[in-house]
Amino acid sequence: AATLTKRYSITVLPGDGIGPETISVAKDVLKLIGSLEGIEFGFQEMPMGGSALDLTGVPLPDETLSAAKQSDAVLLGAIGGYKWDNNPKHLKPETGLLQLREGLKVFANLRPATVLPQLVDSSTLKKEVAEGVDLMVVRELTGGIYFGKPRGIGTNENGEEIGFNTEVYASYEIDRIARVGFETAWKRNKKLCSVDKANVLEASMFWRNRVTAIASEYPDVELSHMYVDNAAMQLVRNPKQFDTILTNNIFGDILSDEASMITGSIGMLPSASLGASGPGLFEPIHGSAPDIAGQDKANPLATILSVAMLLKYGLGEENAAKRIENAVLDTLDKGFRTGDIYSAGNHIQKLVGCKEMGEEVLKSVEGQV
Amino acid sequence: AATLTKRYSITVLPGDGIGPETISVAKDVLKLIGSLEGIEFGFQEMPMGGSALDLTGVPLPDETLSAAKQSDAVLLGAIGGYKWDNNPKHLKPETGLLQLREGLKVFANLRPATVLPQLVDSSTLKKEVAEGVDLMVVRELTGGIYFGKPRGIGTNENGEEIGFNTEVYASYEIDRIARVGFETAWKRNKKLCSVDKANVLEASMFWRNRVTAIASEYPDVELSHMYVDNAAMQLVRNPKQFDTILTNNIFGDILSDEASMITGSIGMLPSASLGASGPGLFEPIHGSAPDIAGQDKANPLATILSVAMLLKYGLGEENAAKRIENAVLDTLDKGFRTGDIYSAGNHIQKLVGCKEMGEEVLKSVEGQV
Numbered sequence: 001a002a003t004l005t006k007r008y009s010i011t012v013l014p015g016d017g018i019g020p021e022t023i024s025v026a027k028d029v030l031k032l033i034g035s036l037e038g039i040e041f042g043f044q045e046m047p048m049g050g051s052a053l054d055l056t057g058v059p060l061p062d063e064t065l066s067a068a069k070q071s072d073a074v075l076l077g078a079i080g081g082y083k084w085d086n087n088p089k090h091l092k093p094e095t096g097l098l099q100l101r102e103g104l105k106v107f108a109n110l111r112p113a114t115v116l117p118q119l120v121d122s123s124t125l126k127k128e129v130a131e132g133v134d135l136m137v138v139r140e141l142t143g144g145i146y147f148g149k150p151r152g153i154g155t156n157e158n159g160e161e162i163g164f165n166t167e168v169y170a171s172y173e174i175d176r177i178a179r180v181g182f183e184t185a186w187k188r189n190k191k192l193c194s195v196d197k198a199n200v201l202e203a204s205m206f207w208r209n210r211v212t213a214i215a216s217e218y219p220d221v222e223l224s225h226m227y228v229d230n231a232a233m234q235l236v237r238n239p240k241q242f243d244t245i246l247t248n249n250i251f252g253d254i255l256s257d258e259a260s261m262i263t264g265s266i267g268m269l270p271s272a273s274l275g276a277s278g279p280g281l282f283e284p285i286h287g288s289a290p291d292i293a294g295q296d297k298a299n300p301l302a303t304i305l306s307v308a309m310l311l312k313y314g315l316g317e318e319n320a321a322k323r324i325e326n327a328v329l330d331t332l333d334k335g336f337r338t339g340d341i342y343s344a345g346n347h348i349q350k351l352v353g354c355k356e357m358g359e360e361v362l363k364s365v366e367g368q369v
Numbered sequence: 370a371a372t373l374t375k376r377y378s379i380t381v382l383p384g385d386g387i388g389p390e391t392i393s394v395a396k397d398v399l400k401l402i403g404s405l406e407g408i409e410f411g412f413q414e415m416p417m418g419g420s421a422l423d424l425t426g427v428p429l430p431d432e433t434l435s436a437a438k439q440s441d442a443v444l445l446g447a448i449g450g451y452k453w454d455n456n457p458k459h460l461k462p463e464t465g466l467l468q469l470r471e472g473l474k475v476f477a478n479l480r481p482a483t484v485l486p487q488l489v490d491s492s493t494l495k496k497e498v499a500e501g502v503d504l505m506v507v508r509e510l511t512g513g514i515y516f517g518k519p520r521g522i523g524t525n526e527n528g529e530e531i532g533f534n535t536e537v538y539a540s541y542e543i544d545r546i547a548r549v550g551f552e553t554a555w556k557r558n559k560k561l562c563s564v565d566k567a568n569v570l571e572a573s574m575f576w577r578n579r580v581t582a583i584a585s586e587y588p589d590v591e592l593s594h595m596y597v598d599n600a601a602m603q604l605v606r607n608p609k610q611f612d613t614i615l616t617n618n619i620f621g622d623i624l625s626d627e628a629s630m631i632t633g634s635i636g637m638l639p640s641a642s643l644g645a646s647g648p649g650l651f652e653p654i655h656g657s658a659p660d661i662a663g664q665d666k667a668n669p670l671a672t673i674l675s676v677a678m679l680l681k682y683g684l685g686e687e688n689a690a691k692r693i694e695n696a697v698l699d700t701l702d703k704g705f706r707t708g709d710i711y712s713a714g715n716h717i718q719k720l721v722g723c724k725e726m727g728e729e730v731l732k733s734v735e736g737q738v
């Protein structure tokens with residue numbers, strides 16, 4: 001008999017540190033959602049990062065990249081650890097991540113920073129400053145100084161040793177990320193703030209020109225420009241002024257991390273990296289936290305919410321995504337907290353480990369009507 | 370008869386917006402201190418920034434730079450304004466500032482971020498996170514992507530339009546700023562945190578290598594390394610962990626502004642830019658605030674504290690510097706506040722304008738025993 005079951009293949013890259021723990025929980029959530037929504041997921045686990053280095057000698061084996069390319073979406077845990085910190089560049093776990101982003105051509109990195117009412121106290125910002133923060137950083141991910149050439153360590157014309165990198169953007173790279181920025185803003189509160197350093201850098205002047213040109217395609221979205229040093233201040237002064245922030249690779253790296261810390265719960269924040277076509281890459285923004293790895297202490301919610309982004313942005317399964325988001329909120333409402341978001345002395349809260357948090361989310365998914 | 374009066378020539382660059390107002394007040398403080406300490410100051414006011422553009426067609430006239438070079442120290446108000454924001458690069462006020470830094474060869478930018486007990490409530494951070502913050506950012510100021518070549522807007526080999534800049538550091542540039550970093554830390558709490566992006570950028574790997582090499586000259590200073598994205602987070606999470614931060618030009622621009630906002634009172638923060646020899650450049654870190662210019666609303670304390678840095682770091686007049694710092698604290702203790710640091714509803718505080726704040730500081734200087 002014909003079946004209406006949808007099938008998706010997911011490449012799963014548990015990676016290093018707490019990655020395997022949070023991924024294991026997140027996979028269970030995805031499976032349950034699938035069974036409830038009539039979706040079948042095929043999982044292929046592949047090595048990546050430091051564990052791939054140990055296993056195969058490289059941080060991104062060819063087999064991992066080609067499996068990822070052939071799948072419908074890629075789910076990544078976390079990579080890196082002290083063990084590989086002093087490796088030469090081509091043998092760093094981080095290099096594997098950059099190769100993966102480049103290989104999948106995922107040029108648009110979406111990083112939400114949301115202060116949930118349940119977690120407003122986790123922020124180091126005063127309650128009135130933190131509450132209600134809900135912004136999205138749209139970061140260019142496959143260009144700029146991360147990938148620009150020439151780069152290296154060498155000598156200059158005076159025979160002095162130098163280290164150098166190139167910040168470079170071509171018009172098509174700015175245009176396509178600007179469009180993602182405008183479209184993202186359009187679906188949100190229609191305010192896009194493009195961040196650059198156009199008072200000093202030609203690369204930023206060019207960025208600003210292109211973003212301004214693309215703006216004419218989106219008359220409904222209000223565009224503003226801000227210098228990166230000011231943006232770093234404004235995120236601390238009044239983060240609620242931002243809706244959608246559009247910026248380059250390196251500024252996006254810095255500002256999205258700053259924004260995430262403003263929410264006070266980086267163990268909660270997912271991210272999506274998308275290309276023009278092909279599979280997207282979904283990962284929590286937190287690192288591999290080697291100090292708590294293997295102790296069942298990690299907060300799996302960022303990875304679970306990355307699964308929600310995978311469903312929404314990667315597969316277009318908005319309904320399934322919404323169910324996961326609601327289940328996470330429900331689990332927090334019930335008081336369950338991993339160590340990173342737990343406030344000692346709060347009697348409504350219950351301290352749990354990674355696995356138990358995952359089980360509670362599963363219960364909340366099932367409990368929904 | 371022979372006289373023991375010391376004489377210093379100071380080039381004063383009032384600049385744009387609120388610059389002239391705060392400079393006028395700060396000059397009065399300097400004169401008074403001079404008369405009390407037996408120091409004579411000769412002032413030469415020169416055009417710079419947007420006002421120089423209007424007057425002479427360039428943001429840094431040759432006469433201004435040569436006067437500055439021949440003086441014992443340079444005091445700058447603030448530069449920039451909406452009026453010149455869309456000027457081409459060589460006609461931007463900011464370009465004049467970069468030319469001044471380059472011309473004076475002031476490669477070391479010291480930016481303190483201190484939360485004064487009197488102003489802890491001005492921070493958007495929770496009191497327990499903000500109180501006691503006392504850190505110093507040592508920013509490299511005449512190298513890196515701000516000055517690196519090649520740079521420009523052009524076309525690449527595929528005929529696509531591109532904007533590009535070069536991040537480049539030679540070993541001597543890193544070595545000398547690293548030494549300033551270690552020496553600054555040594556005079557403080559002997560903890561130096563060097564911030565880079567060595568997991569991605571070769572320029573940062575080289576930076577880290579050189580800083581680590583220089584560390585052997587300063588066995589008493591504890592050196593650590595941090596990635597810039599993490600530093601942007603840690604400044605929000607727990608700024609008290611930092612004593613002295615050492616970093617490159619662009620990361621220093623971003624992180625010092627973020628740190629300044631953490632104190633909640635950027636109208637209070639001075640900076641010093643120093644070279645190997647020759648006059649230093651002293652300026653508040655705030656901008657020209659065109660929206661409140663000419664209204665006697667500006668906070669002159671950052672410029673007054675810049676005068677204290679001028680005395681301490683520029684002229685070696687530590688005693689005079691200390692008197693100014695104490696007078697500023699005394700004025701705050703008496704409750705005087707400009708609008709930016711005033712909390713409505715606090716009955717101890719008295720809202721004053723720029724001039725009155727200056728007069729109160731003068732009284733506090735005179736009142737000291």
Ligand SMILES: CC(C)[C@H](C(=O)O)[C@@H](O)C(=O)O
Nearest residue numbers: 094095097098253568569598
């Ligand atoms: C691990 C590192 C290469 C990476 C980056 O800089 O992009 C990380 O900080 C991130 O933001 O995803």
Ligand SMILES: CC(C)[C@H](C(=O)O)[C@@H](O)C(=O)O
Nearest residue numbers: 199200229463464466467622
């Ligand atoms: C005005 C600008 C060129 C300058 C800089 O980026 O250095 C300013 O932001 C600063 O930090 O002094």
